[in-house]
Amino acid sequence: PAEAQEATDALVRAIRDAQPGATIVVPNGSYQDLALEFTGRGTAEAPIRLVAEEKGKVFLEGQSYLRLSGEHLVVEGLVFRNGYTPTSEVISFRTADDELCNYCRVTECVIDNYNPPERYESDYWVGLYGRNNRFDHNYLTGKRNQGVTLAVRLNSEESRENGHRIDHNYFGERPILGSNGGETLRIGTSHYSLTNSNTVVESNYFDRCNGEHEIISNKSGGNIFRGNTFHECQGTLTMRHGNNTTVDGNFFFGNGKPNTGGIRIINERQTVTNNYLAGLTGYRFRGALVIMNGVPNSPINRYHQVKDSEASNNVFVDCDHIQLGAGSDEERSAVPESTVVADNVFVNRNRDSLFTVYDDISGITFRNNLLDKNLVPLQDEGFERRPLKLTDAGHGVMLPAGTPAADSIRARIPTMATPENTGVNWYPRREEAQHFGTGQTIEIGPGENTLSEAVARSAAGDIIRLAPGEYLQTMTIDLRHPITIEAAGSEKPLLVFRKTSLLNIENGGALTLRGVHVDGRECLDQPLNSVIRTSRYSMVNNYKLFIEDCDFTNLDVNHSFNVLRVYKHTFADSIVVRNSSFRNVSGSVLPLDQENDDIGIYNAENVVLENCFFDKIGQAALHLHRGGSDESTFGPMLTIDRCTFDEVGTDEKWNRSESSVSLHGTQYVHITNSVFDDSAPVRLHLVVGEPVVLIENSVFSGGTELLDNGEPYRTQNLHLNLEEPVT
Amino acid sequence: PAEAQEATDALVRAIRDAQPGATIVVPNGSYQDLALEFTGRGTAEAPIRLVAEEKGKVFLEGQSYLRLSGEHLVVEGLVFRNGYTPTSEVISFRTADDELCNYCRVTECVIDNYNPPERYESDYWVGLYGRNNRFDHNYLTGKRNQGVTLAVRLNSEESRENGHRIDHNYFGERPILGSNGGETLRIGTSHYSLTNSNTVVESNYFDRCNGEHEIISNKSGGNIFRGNTFHECQGTLTMRHGNNTTVDGNFFFGNGKPNTGGIRIINERQTVTNNYLAGLTGYRFRGALVIMNGVPNSPINRYHQVKDSEASNNVFVDCDHIQLGAGSDEERSAVPESTVVADNVFVNRNRDSLFTVYDDISGITFRNNLLDKNLVPLQDEGFERRPLKLTDAGHGVMLPAGTPAADSIRARIPTMATPENTGVNWYPRREEAQHFGTGQTIEIGPGENTLSEAVARSAAGDIIRLAPGEYLQTMTIDLRHPITIEAAGSEKPLLVFRKTSLLNIENGGALTLRGVHVDGRECLDQPLNSVIRTSRYSMVNNYKLFIEDCDFTNLDVNHSFNVLRVYKHTFADSIVVRNSSFRNVSGSVLPLDQENDDIGIYNAENVVLENCFFDKIGQAALHLHRGGSDESTFGPMLTIDRCTFDEVGTDEKWNRSESSVSLHGTQYVHITNSVFDDSAPVRLHLVVGEPVVLIENSVFSGGTELLDNGEPYRTQNLHLNLEEPVT
């Protein structure tokens, strides 16, 4: 620490004393809690540089952060990791409200999973203020908490019409946040959106930036997005506010991944040209091309009408949805005006119908658009069908031969952003996802705490295989990496436990539980036990939970004994339960209802129940809650297939949901081939985002009701009001 | 670690090889995560001993715990601190369900604040199983999580009629838990309560064992409590279940502290004799002497009728409440039978009326009880009034001269339990309470993060004094010890901040904020900001929050901006707000409503609002919630005096409580000299424990309603339904 303090002091002195042309070297090493303030005035010819002694050997950790202000400053080669900023920004282009950067540059820096423990404590990784700054060749990956990754701020006169350049950065994976505030790039806010930012965003690579609906939230005027590549990103480049923005020559590769989208047009005089969009599956606000309805006389923060805008010379290959007049509702009734869609090419080898029209689109002029011959034209005027043949133009780009749009895109391929020409080449690229079954197999036998001992010596991806017999846990088990716990053979090992929970998915943890029998008979006689729980604290890492071929019995020593207990500000990518049974549970099986602030956040993205049997469950078998009116998220999404619910939700005192299955604000629901017998009602509360709901081929018997809030949804082949579940 | 492992291995070998008469020495040092298992068979003449090399120099820390089983084992001189048990017990007199202790002894051990981080993750510090074991001369202090400090378990035949002896222990402070499960000693559970435990509890010192209503929860038959001293304990020695228990020759010193109680009689053939009870102020279930009503044909876990019991020869000095037929309600309608109250002496120098009769007490025979001449007799029969003179009998005992009861107590004074003859003499006694203002004064000036820097270098009890000017916090401030933040002069310093909160009371922290002005104008435009919050995690330490002479303004940058945000499983001893104003707050001022499981737990014990002004508050100024039907706790308690509420609770969308003040399950409420104008309703939901409620000398105007759930409470001099708040 004394040495560290000396190094820091030397740095502070060097910065203070630096003259134009100076290079300040940050010695190799790991710096803890370093609040680095870099101020000075260089010149165009002689900037002041703050550079790592060696790239990849200078680490800022703990509660370190960097602020800079002045002119002609350059920062190069710093790595932020193993910590988070205690302030609102990791790298800030200002040191105070009125001390901003001009002509400053941050290049070849890395910010790697530099997240606070609190998912909804928001921060920016980079805040750009002032004018004429450049942020280039940086690598930012694994932002998991709320808050834009890179924000261009226009909150003072001195930051507008800024001419910033954001280029050649590699924006690595941003996992689904499950909330607004998961944008990778935002320029401006609604408040200043009618002023020009004049920011150029070019030649960046966006890799799986899945935080929310908006990969990029453009909220100001005069910006240019060109030559960027979007690789399997859920969401769209959204022109949310502001006018006169250009989106030209970008490449979108969806590769058929869910919710991948393209470009969303709102506001006036927007230009979308020469973009290549392929394999995008997203619908509604995540369409490959979305032209929105606006709000008449919109307040500054709602949707402004689309006017005088243009989408031309773009190529759409295997994109599933083009959305016109999207968002049309009572409030958003102002249809697009004086807008042109021209010279685009549409090819789709999987489906015949691409266009969805939500309102009057007579204000859009269609001209000279080409459709492959299998596609149904939106209308006659402005569309021509002819056989189009795709040819490989390199770099994964498939272009229809002989079209002007394809020609202009082909000309841009040599300079398109790739993993190789963006970011830094001296820092390893990370994979952010969790994987099961990639590690060693640990064989264990029955006994007291043999399971927790095995977990303690396990590593990520390991499989713990349990011989038949009884496993008693007198202590709880914390999972901090992905683990599979499974039966060694066909006989189900018996797991009993004495603490309030058996298995805890802590931050970074994930669980596959396969082929075991869990019984609650040894549990303490107290309410609120659970077999599995998430961390009681906020989890910034998303988790996965798979339960397969398991039996759960006698979880009823006291009231409100759950199979799973999740806590506020935890988020599951996937919860999948297959071929399992739940008998005599006093609480709930999957109560995913802990986000009770009703601001659009929720506990799980994908929930799948297949071939499960729920018998005598005191509270809701499933409670999935997403409250509020926010439209930024994809989920929650639910599938129930081949499940039986018998006497579920019967505890009149403690089943506060008064339901056997309660779905509130769920965005996608498919319930099929299932039986709901002698149970509390199945409740649907459909709000926000035109949820897609289908309930079919199912039986509701023994007084089990299907209740909804009056919003429309699809049903087919339902057997309602039966006395017994025979069909 | 290698050395540590060697020491542990040596210990394991020594235990394995020990023969009767062996002494196993635990070498001095701190052991981390040591799961010590001590098994063996000594003899009465030659026990096997496990002893510290030097007392006070062997520490078990981290996740260490001790289990023992066998015969004639002795453990001596271990200290558990800086950690908690990962299992359900710290010291367990069994190693498995069927491997118990007989004739084993644990003596001169210390368990000091050995608590898990989770308040409601329950454990026992000591679990006694088997028969004829002794637990003596130990020092247990600072148990703060849920779960009995010392439990005698009768859960198998081999643990009943056990003849255990629990003696000469010093039970140090147990802070208020705010829930059931805060007992210091429990013998049995309702399930086995009709069997005899035959445990002797003698000569122990109970110092401020305030966890809950029951200091001791006697739940079995044939136990003897004698010669124990109860010093300022909130609660009573409760004969909750089981029969034939003797409570003889104990000393209770309440010293006028709130909620201090004596002895509570339930069930049959209980004997309460020769006890000295002084300065006990508790009422209802915490009376100095409580004889309960029972439930006719009670289930095993409810209240059994009092029969054939006796309370005689006890002396009550300055005790405020003797409660007869207590708990009488529709369910508890079985009045006491064949019970004798005789030869007791009552003196009270502060009040004239001691007895409260809740039901028919004709089943109690009163005989030869003496009252000081100022006291109102319960009835003529069995009571004699005469002037009684108190004399100092030593050790703080004041006895009425010339009474047989006093004589028998005087004879017991020489052997009464004291701090000196209990526990250990080689380990310092702790004070568990938080104190403000005991440290240094740190003077600071305005600027960015000057406050957080001062807090970072502060120690417990320090005072940070702020010169006038503006203080900007770009980072949040964690308080981990008691701190006073106050204005240096009469001019209020201005505090602004940018994170989601300004000051966080983390576990161990406490705050006095005095003479400052807090403004929300710099806060991020996001919902759910707050000025002060508790830890987001469970807090096992109670905290205090005092706000005096402060102004709060413009906490309205977005919805639900609170002054205080508390989290689940945090607990305030006291929240006192005086001479302060709150203007333009979009959220709530004190939303103490996060314990939503409705199992009798709550967020704050004492809440006091004095001379405060609440103006334009979006949600409830105060929301105090205690749900459920549990009767184990003292609070919450509330006083509102000289406060004005104007336009409070007006956010129709986000004020879910639909109130300006919402009180649910509060046990004590006094609202006086206050004005409620143009506000959402004041709501009272009165449940459980005969809450004491008085609302007086107040004005409800501008449509502000006073709503209740139909339960009775006192009002006087209220001005309801005024148009304007002039009176």
Ligand SMILES: [Ca+2]
């Ligand atoms: Ca957004």
Ligand SMILES: [Ca+2]
């Ligand atoms: Ca109790």
